[in-house]
Amino acid sequence: MGFTVAIDGPAAAGKGTIAKRLAAHYGFAYLDTGLLYRAIGRVASQRGLDLDDGATMGTVALALDPAILDDGSLRGREAGELASRVAVHAPVRAALTEFQRGFARRPGGAVLDGRDIGTVICPEAEAKIFVTASPEVRARRRTDELHAKGRAVDYETILDEVLARDRRDTGRATAPLRAAPDAALLDTSELDIEEAFQAACRIVDASLHRRNGA
Numbered sequence: 532m533g534f535t536v537a538i539d540g541p542a543a544a545g546k547g548t549i550a551k552r553l554a555a556h557y558g559f560a561y562l563d564t565g566l567l568y569r570a571i572g573r574v575a576s577q578r579g580l581d582l583d584d585g586a587t588m589g590t591v592a593l594a595l596d597p598a599i600l601d602d603g604s605l606r607g608r609e610a611g612e613l614a615s616r617v618a619v620h621a622p623v624r625a626a627l628t629e630f631q632r633g634f635a636r637r638p639g640g641a642v643l644d645g646r647d648i649g650t651v652i653c654p655e656a657e658a659k660i661f662v663t664a665s666p667e668v669r670a671r672r673r674t675d676e677l678h679a680k681g682r683a684v685d686y687e688t689i690l691d692e693v694l695a696r697d698r699r700d701t702g703r704a705t706a707p708l709r710a711a712p713d714a715a716l717l718d719t720s721e722l723d724i725e726e727a728f729q730a731a732c733r734i735v736d737a738s739l740h741r742r743n744g745a
């Protein structure tokens with residue numbers, strides 16, 4: 532029987548790490564939906580297309596070759612910026628909906644992370660978690676992550692990027708970033724990864740018990 536865990540939240544709140552660990556822990560499949568938007572942004576910019584043209588971006592989304600999702604550089608800052616620009620367009624989001632829903636309903640269970648999983652893609656998900664942290668904490672984490680990779684970036688620049696991305700993601704008309712009314716809120720500002728993962732497990736366990744009628 533299917534069981535969907537929907538994880539949403541702003542950039543660098545820790546949702547990717549939590550989602551991956553939950554998937555491994557429960558033996559569920561995992562989909563990082565941000566990668567889909569990143570890939571569309573990358574392809575469109577490589578082709579020199581107008582990222583503000585929703586109809587054109589929709590056709591790029593419909594023709595997306597899944598092989599590109601394995602490209603590790605998609606997780607970088609530039610692709611994140613391009614992603615949030617193409618993600619504002621309704622035709623782009625519509626082109627990705629069926630794929631994400633199909634993934635979510637896999638018989639073995641699935642974890643999806645993104646911005647609109649609990650609100651638009653899987654409003655019927657058995658477990659919903661909205662992962663947040665203060666912008667300062669998120670910028671600090673992202674800066675440390677980049678320093679660990681040997682990148683010379685400063686905290687203020689990253690904080691500006693985080694705030695700009697938050698504004699774009701929460702302010703857009705189509706599928707804005709927000710917590711579903713029935714999502715459990717998980718603020719990781721004061722938690723390390725292990726504590727955040729344990730808190731997420733408690734939320735999923737409670738949903739599993741509810742589903743199993745225990």
Ligand code: CDP
Nearest residue numbers: 542543564565566568614615618645646647
């Ligand atoms: O890990 P991080 O939060 O930096 O990035 P991501 O989850 O890969 O998302 C990159 C961008 O894609 C976000 O800023 C959103 O604009 C967009 N996105 C979205 O609109 N809907 C999703 N389900 C996932 C990502």
